[in-house]
Amino acid sequence: MKMLSVVKSMSVVTALAVAVSTSWSPTASAAAIAPVTQFEKNNLPVIPSVHEMSSEQRKLFDSLVEEEVKRNGQDNPEQFRKALTDLFDSRTSGLNFNQLALQAQGIESKDIRVNWGIGVNFAASAINVALGLIAGGGVGAIQAYIISVGKKEAARIFTATVTSKLIAWGAPKLAVFVGTAVTFAMDYLDIGAKIAEYLDSRDSKPNNGWIDF
Secondary structure, eight states, rough: OOOOOOOOOOOOOHHHHHHHHHHTTTOOOOOTOOOOOHHHHHHOOOOOGGGGGGHHHHHHHHHHHHHHHHHSSSSHHHHHHHHHHHHOOOOOOOOOOOOOOHHHOOOOGGGSSSSOOEHHHHHHHHHHHHHHHHHHHSSSHHHHHHHOHHHHHHHHHHHHHHHHHHTTOOOOHTTTTTHHHHHTTTTSSSSHHHHHHHHHHTTTSSSSEOOOO
16 A cells, blocks of 8 residues: 655644644544644645646546545536546635535536535545545545554544645635544544534534535
């Protein structure tokens, strides 16, 4: 299994994300996710933009995207594929997580009010791709990664990864719930889906299939 290389420095966004992730709900198990140390902050995996990926990383990324298109994007496969890829491309300008989620479902942002919501399935796929890049494969590889590094270590890494991506994607209001969401999702096969479902259960319109801002 090929896992994403660990780098020695983090972006400001990622560092901020790790700090935000420590503010998870006290209702979660106190032992579930230990605080991230400074050493760990400096040694967490960083996901590169698609245009900066090595050929091996891009091959993995494309396979993860295709897996998610088959899982959640069959209604609009081309749009779903493009939106999910754009989400991991730092060159994509003027689009945020919400706009790309709507694009993936064939909805024009002008047709609805701003910041309406993110479809749970698209959010789940985006999270699965991010975690798959860390683990080196799809949902099966993510489970193998949890076993190899241990549940607590995997939870810390997944929390920091998902939080940083949500902030980078323009969804900071969702980031504060990620620690609890990861704790909830760790015992399920499709972690991305369970994280997305948890976020939907904690937003302004719970359990409606959309993660509302």
